[in-house]
Amino acid sequence: xxxxxxxxxxxxxxxxxxxxxxxxxxxxxxxxxxxxxxxxxxxxxxxxxxxxxxxxxxxxxxxxxxxxxxxxxxxxxxxxxxxxxxxxxxxxxxxxxxxxxxxxxxxxxxxxxxxxxxxxxxxxxxxxxxxxxxxxxxxxxxxxxxxxxxxxxxxxxxxxxxxxxxxxxxxxxxxxxxxxxxxxxxxxxxxxxxxxxxxxxxxxxxxxxxxxxxxxxxxxxxxxxxxxxxxxxxxxxxxxxxxxxxxxxxxxxxxxxxxxxxxxxxxxxxxxxxxxxxxxxxxxxxxxxxxxxxxxxxxxxxxxxxxxxxxxxxxxxxxxxxxxxxxxxxxxxxxxxxxxxxxxxxxxxxxxxxxxxxxxxxxxxxxxxxxxxxxxxxxxxxxxxxxxxxxxxxxxxxxxxxxx
Numbered sequence: 537x538x539x540x541x542x543x544x545x546x547x548x549x550x551x552x553x554x555x556x557x558x559x560x561x562x563x564x565x566x567x568x569x570x571x572x573x574x575x576x577x578x579x580x581x582x583x584x585x586x587x588x589x590x591x592x593x594x595x596x597x598x599x600x601x602x603x604x605x606x607x608x609x610x611x612x613x614x615x616x617x618x619x620x621x622x623x624x625x626x627x628x629x630x631x632x633x634x635x636x637x638x639x640x641x642x643x644x645x646x647x648x649x650x651x652x653x654x655x656x657x658x659x660x661x662x663x664x665x666x667x668x669x670x671x672x673x674x675x676x677x678x679x680x681x682x683x684x685x686x687x688x689x690x691x692x693x694x695x696x697x698x699x700x701x702x703x704x705x706x707x708x709x710x711x712x713x714x715x716x717x718x719x720x721x722x723x724x725x726x727x728x729x730x731x732x733x734x735x736x737x738x739x740x741x742x743x744x745x746x747x748x749x750x751x752x753x754x755x756x757x758x759x760x761x762x763x764x765x766x767x768x769x770x771x772x773x774x775x776x777x778x779x780x781x782x783x784x785x786x787x788x789x790x791x792x793x794x795x796x797x798x799x800x801x802x803x804x805x806x807x808x809x810x811x812x813x814x815x816x817x818x819x820x821x822x823x824x825x826x827x828x829x830x831x832x833x834x835x836x837x838x839x840x841x842x843x844x845x846x847x848x849x850x851x852x853x854x855x856x857x858x859x860x861x862x863x864x865x866x867x868x869x870x871x872x873x874x875x876x877x878x879x880x881x882x883x884x885x886x887x888x889x890x891x892x893x894x895x896x897x898x899x900x901x902x903x904x905x906x907x908x909x910x911x912x913x914x915x916x917x918x919x920x921x922x923x924x925x926x927x928x929x930x931x932x933x934x935x936x937x938x939x940x
Contacts, residue, residue, distance in 0.1 A: 545580040548617035548641075549610060553598060554588045563621075565827055569794070570621045570643060572745075577650050579617065583609060596631050597624060607636050619646060622795070626675040644671060644797040651800065659721050666714040667800045673707050725809075735776075736784040736920045738913070739814035741839065743831035744791025746822040747854040749773075751900040752788040755910070772810050779914045782921055787814065794834045801841070808842050815920045817849040818913070823883070823897070824858035826876075850894050850916060852909065856880060857899040 550570050554563045563586055571581040587602045596603050597620055606618065617639045624632070624642040632640050641649075648668050655661040740748040756775035773788040787810045801808070811817070819835065821828050832851075839845040862876045878886070880897060888895050896912055898905045 545578060546617055547582050547613075547615045548574055548579050548619050549583045549585060549606060549615055550574070550581050550619050550621065551585045551598060551606060552621035553592050554586055555591055560586075560588075565830075566621050566794070570619065570646070573643070573646050573650065574619060577646055577653065579619075581619075582613070582615065585609075592622065595628065596635070597622070597628050600635075603632065603635050610636065610638060617641065619643075623797070629675060643795055647793070647797055647800070659718075659725075662714055662717055662721070663800075666711065666718065667797065669707055669711045669714065671797065673704065673711070722809075734924050736782075736816070736917050736924070737787065737810075737814045738777075738784055738816045738818060738917065739787040739789055739811050740818050740820055741789055741811055741835060742791060742820035743822065743835055744793050746791065746820045746825075746831070747900050748788055748791065748820050751818075751820060751852070751854065751898075752786065754900050754903060754906065755913075756786055774810075779910050779917070782914065782917055784917045784921075787811075792835050792838050794830070796838065801838070811839070811844050812842055814844075814847065816913075816916050817844070817847050818852050819849050820852045820854050822855050823853040823880070824855040824860070828853075848916060848920075850896060850912060851888070851891055853895070853897045854900055856897050856904060857902045 550567050552563050552567050552570070554560045558566070567584055567586070571584075574581050585598070585602065585606050587598045589599070593599055598606075610616070610618065615638075618632070618636055618641070620632075620640070620642045622642060623644040624640075629640055629642070648664065648671060651664040652661075652668065655664045740752060742748055752773065752775065756777050772790070775786050775788075777784055777786045789808075789810055817839075819832070821832055825831065836845060839847075859880060861879055884895070884897075894912075896905065896909050898909050900906075
């Protein structure tokens with residue numbers, strides 16, 4: 537009988553900085569997210585290191601004394617992976633590796649690694665491979681193991697080159713080849729979008745792990761992969777949905793994240809085209825997350841970068857079943873009421889009240905308030921449909937009355 541080999545998670549230490557632009561609370565929140573990214577990549581964070589600096593050290597990101605503290609801890613506990621919560625330059629990577637003598641990853645490399653792990657289709661894999669090559673090109677002075685598959689582990693799912701003599705010229709040639717391949721696929725996808733005719737297009741957008749795929753499954757009765765991990769969905773999924781006899785196309789897109797690598801924004805251009813060409817955006821938000829307002833700002837920033845911020849948008853606050861708030865005793869005259877104490881009803885009276893009734897609270901998992909959600913989506917889709925097919929205007933009242 538052959539014994540099954542026990543798979544153990546790769547242990548890593550996380551390293552971040554507290555600066556004038558990123559206070560301690562933000563730094564801890566980013567490290568929380570980095571820990572979740574590490575878990576998604578198949579690792580486990582065993583220790584965090586932070587240092588207060590006016591700005592990251594240009595040579596080693598953190599001070600040399602702190603770096604030596606990290607090295608001593610890693611050597612004592614036999615940990616071979618260090619993950620930094622910002623993108624490191626090639627010189628920083630080289631200098632850090634000399635001191636730590638271990639595998640060093642940054643946030644960008646970790647996200648690219650997760651994308652490489654999650655990509656299912658040939659198109660998604662090509663997009664990720666291009667992003668990886670663009671990331672690696674200025675960093676080829678690093679340890680060559682990052683281009684190999686021999687060692688395995690987090691951050692080592694490279695573009696596939698296994699020869700040590702791989703050089704900058706080969707990487708450049710590969711980038712040209714991948715870009716050419718993506719152009720061909722982009723044209724094919726543009727034709728597919730054109731062949732969909734004039735049907736109204738609705739796109740689900742939002743931060744990663746807010747429940748877009750779960751909502752997609754509920755609304756379209758499909759089986760899009762959904763999991764409580766970051767970037768569970770990379771491949772764009774389009775489904776035809778009919779509400780009260782009005783058909784429209786619903787698209788599930790890749791989730792956004794703070795500090796999203798610019799290489800990914802560029803290589804996933806065609807995926808983001810689904811957002812650019814949408815008639816209506818459903819901005820899904822995990823309201824149970826303590827910093828959901830920051831997530832909204834991050835998504836809006838990316839939407840602005842791809843020139844989609846001015847599209848008609850419904851704010852869909854998901855996971856109301858998981859929402860919790862702190863309570864204040866009536867006799868407590870000291871504790872100041874903050875956002876942490878808001879109920880959902882109180883949140884609705886804040887800035888959300890200024891969203892022109894384009895604000896919904898649902899639980900896709902438990903299917904709470906889904907009738908209200910479908911009714912609101914129907915009304916918004918109908919507006920686009922009427923402008924596109926004005927001769928069908930007289931039919932809408934019939935659809936509503938029949939309750940189809």
